[in-house]
Amino acid sequence: MKVCEVISVGTELLMGQIADTDAQAIGRLLPELGIAHYHRQTVGDNLDRLVGALQLALSRSDVVITIGGLGPTEDDLTREAIAAALGVSLETDEQFAQVLRRMFATRNLPWVDSQFRQAQRPAGAKFLDNPNGSAPGLWCRRGSQVIVAMPGPPGEFMPMLSGPVRERLIREFGGAETLHSRILRVCGLGESVVEDRLRDLLSSTNPTIAPYAKPGEVHLRLTARGDASLLDPLVAEVRRRLGDSVFGEGDETLELVVLALTRERGWKLGVAESLTGGLVGARLTSVPGASDTFAGGIIAYTPSQKSSLLGIPVELLRAEGLVSSASAEAMAHGCREKLGVEMAIATTGNAGPTADVDGKPVGLTYVSVSTPHGTHVEEFKFRGTRDGNRTRAAQAALTLAYRVLRG
Amino acid sequence: MKVCEVISVGTELLMGQIADTDAQAIGRLLPELGIAHYHRQTVGDNLDRLVGALQLALSRSDVVITIGGLGPTEDDLTREAIAAALGVSLETDEQFAQVLRRMFATRNLPWVDSQFRQAQRPAGAKFLDNPNGSAPGLWCRRGSQVIVAMPGPPGEFMPMLSGPVRERLIREFGGAETLHSRILRVCGLGESVVEDRLRDLLSSTNPTIAPYAKPGEVHLRLTARGDASLLDPLVAEVRRRLGDSVFGEGDETLELVVLALTRERGWKLGVAESLTGGLVGARLTSVPGASDTFAGGIIAYTPSQKSSLLGIPVELLRAEGLVSSASAEAMAHGCREKLGVEMAIATTGNAGPTADVDGKPVGLTYVSVSTPHGTHVEEFKFRGTRDGNRTRAAQAALTLAYRVLRG
Structure with missing residues (x-):
């Protein structure tokens, strides 16, 4: 089995300013490729220490993946460090330098000459295309070993990892005893249940099941060694025991499934958001092709917007309070009418950090879903931060929508 | 200046199952203590590799902090590894073993004999009290060096770090030369500019400036060694050169600053979102107390919602297209009228992944801001993923709002 080692580069990582989500993504990918993973190193933007880390990694690993340090600025040192560790020179690719210059011109971005640093590569290295940024990755071979350098911003790193890098790693370093994984996504049940x-x-050794908790969801990773078909009976058994609480597999998000089920019924969907302020709409519209089913929504953050935009009677808001099951139902119902859609999702609550004007406690939240068959409402008492409560409220709203659509 | 190195222990870290928030917390603490931090290692639950990591760290650092591997189970190997790296035996503290047994009895937790592993320590090491769990930490001295072992669960780790470990580190290793940092946040200018x-x-050594790029922002970390007042003239000089592009300091997000500037003018703010689908509203309402200034918004995802909810003439949409500067302006203007607010932010564009019905290219985006003094619009051509384009569009919209408010 080949061995991969990750080197995360950046003083901001050592200073704790950002979480190393890129390294986490590599960690999740390698088992699936049948590549072992024993060490990760994190170093700052310092040439000597980065060269040292590369030399150590090359002394014990087949594949070394570096993250970060490929930008145009003077503290982006990964290119220099790889050249030094491999004992080769750093060359400028004149053709790519022109591509870079044109890219900046097309996008109306100001050019400074330090951008040319991104057209440099250790002698013999190949560029890896970066469709989401200006710094390309590098594929640097030394005998049977390779150093793969990738840019740090997750929006550039993730597509490069899951696309070209994944493919090349499988082809050149992937193991026969490949691990095959499927993820089942569960909502509406806690991790302990x-x-x-x-x-x-859970005690099975091949395939294995590993549960891990996400906000409002549990993901089950089922992994088989060698033979992928071992997974089918286990998936069936888990689905039998958990029923419709298993809402999706793999990359199927809750918002994607809610949109698909709404589309199946030939309905249009809208949202009326108070404490979530647009989070539910943002999740639904993150799904490609959402516009054939998601019509739009109303962010009604103040009492007057709730009555003017959603047509909720002021007396109802006054009698029941903004954070109440009656208000949530009226929001969902009003949204259906105002938008002319069959199904609407509504949220209201107090996200914190302080008790609201009505004196409703922090964390008290109502979500409602209205369809031609009726209106449903659920109450929650969340106990997290403002951000946490808002995230959970959006999740609870989508979970209720899923359950209503499942009947 | 003394040097600290962190070793994060756990196969779950290498597998990417959890984020290493503990190591991040140490990273944030050390500069404040005047202790340098050049390397972090991450290793799985493997005795040989953990011993190797400890030996490497002891060869180059004064303080080595290990995270995790102190529990009762057989893959908790940090105690054994430290004893091996220091060349001492592992001893059981009989008195603490009895404390452990009583702790389990008091809390009605089932006892298994492997719990006794938590009463073991390398000869000469001192226990660090753990009020939030059963595994104590360890303070293991070797000459002028120390290995500090702490439990991994954040609920146990964080209080131990910010309490006794922080105090001892200051006393024994803290520098007179404490580091003081301030972060300046910049929008509307690229990192290279x-x-x-x-x-x-940037070549100054005390204080130092380190830029790092975020989507649509650049953060500048200014760090002074010893004397915090060294930062004031540098902050002033950076602000002089970058002007209003410096929108905030420290934790001040762009959405927080936009709300504060809107509030100063006595205005109310609304949003009209198409491709961002609620992201701008979600960011604005993430700010505590947003409701005194943010009134609400309209997510107009389909053409008919754009005309029915925002009052945009169908002819305009037909003539100019949904993704056009005229549509963006009409959305911002319509939002002000429908919501009765002084200021509105609008977004429209094609986030991808495919060209839209009008044939407008992926990434083409317009953001608009309308106030009583006029309506502004900006065009962008983003080149990222759907998610990336939406995030950048929300950022561009808030940046335009900031610039309009700054005049």
Whole structure:
């Protein structure tokens, strides 16, 4: 089995200013490729220490992946460090330098000459295309080993990892005893309830099941060594025990499934958001092609907007309070009328950090879903930060929509 | 200056199952203590590799902090590894073993004999009290060096770090030369332009400036060694050169600053979102107390919602297209009228992944801001993923709002 080592580069990582989500993504990918992963190093923007880290990694690993330090500025040192560790010179690719210059011109971005640093590469290295930024990645071979350098911004890193880098790694370093994984996504059940229902299955060694908790969801990673078809009976058994709480597989997000089920019914969907302020709409519209089913929404953040935009009677708001099950239902119902859609999702609550004007406690939240068959409402008492409560409210609203659509 | 190195222990870290928030917390703490931090290593639950990591760290650092691997189970190997790296035996503290047994009895937790592993320590090491769990930390001295072992669960790790470990580190290793940092946040200028304007300042050694890029922002970390007042003239000089592009300091987000400037004018703010689908509203309402200034918004995702909810003439949409500067302006203007607010932010564009019905290219985006003094619009051609384009569009919209408010 080939061995991969990750080197995360950046003083901001050592200073704790950002989380190393890129390294996490590599960690999740490697088992699936049948590549072992024993060490990760994190170093700052310092040439000597970066060269040292590369030399150590080359002394014990087949594949070395560096993250970051490929930008145009003077503290972007990964190109120099790889050249030094491999004992080769750094060359400028004149053709790519022209591509870079044109890219900046087309996008109306101001050019400074330090951008040319991104057209440099250690002698013999190949560029990896970066459709989401200006710094390309590098594929640097030394005998049977390779150093793969990727840019740090997750929006550039993630597509490069899951696309060309993944493919080349499989082709050149992937193991025969490949690990095959499937992820089942569960909503509406806590992690301990899921574990309880699957207890005997959790001790299985091939395939294995590993649960991990996400806000308002539990993801189950089922992994088989060698033979992918081992997974089918286990997936069936988990689905049998958890029923419709398993809402999707792999990359199927809750918002994607809600849109698909709404589309199946030939309905249009709208949102009326108070405490979530647009989070539910943002999640639904993150799905490509959402516009054939998602019509739009109303962010009604103040009492007067709730009555003027959603047509909720002022007396109702006054009698029941803004944060109440009656208000949530009226928001969902009003949204259907105002937008002319069959289904609407509404949220209202107090996200914190302080009790609101009505004196409703922090975390008290109502979500409602209205369809031609009726209107549903649920109450929650969240206990997190403002951000956490808002995220959970959006998740709770989509979960209720999913359950209503499942009947 | 003394040097600290962190070793994060756990196969779950290498597998990417959890984020290493503990290591991040150490990273944020050390500069404040005047302790340098050049390397972090991450290793799995493997005795040989953990011993190797410890030996490497002891060869180059004064303080080595390990995270994790102190629990009762067989893959908790940090105690054994430290004893091996220091060349001492592992001893059981009989008195603490009895404390452990009583702790389990008091809390009605089931006892298994492997719990006794938590009463072991390398000869000469001192326990660090853990009020939030059963595994104590360890303070293991070797000459002028120390290995500090802490439990991994953040609920146990964080209080131990910010309490006893922080105090001892200051006493024994803290520098007179404490580091003081301030962050300046910049929008509307690319990283290379910022660097160009600050080029001569970037080579300063005390205080230092380090730029790092975020989507649509550049953050500048200014760090002074010893005397915090060294930062004031540098902050003033950076602000002089970058002007209003410096929108905030420290934790001040762009949405917070936009709300504050709108509030200063006594205005109310609304949003009209198409491709961002609620992202701008979600960012604005993430700010505590947003409701005194943010009134609400309209997510107009389909042509018919744009005309029915925002009152945009169908002819205009037909003549100019949904993704056009005229549509963006009409959305911002319509939002002000429908919501009765002084200021509105609008977004329209094609986020991808495919060209839209009008044949407008992926990434083409217009953002508009309308106030009683006029309506502004800006065009962008983004080249990222759907998510990336939406995030950048929301950022561009807030940046335009900031610039309009700054006049």
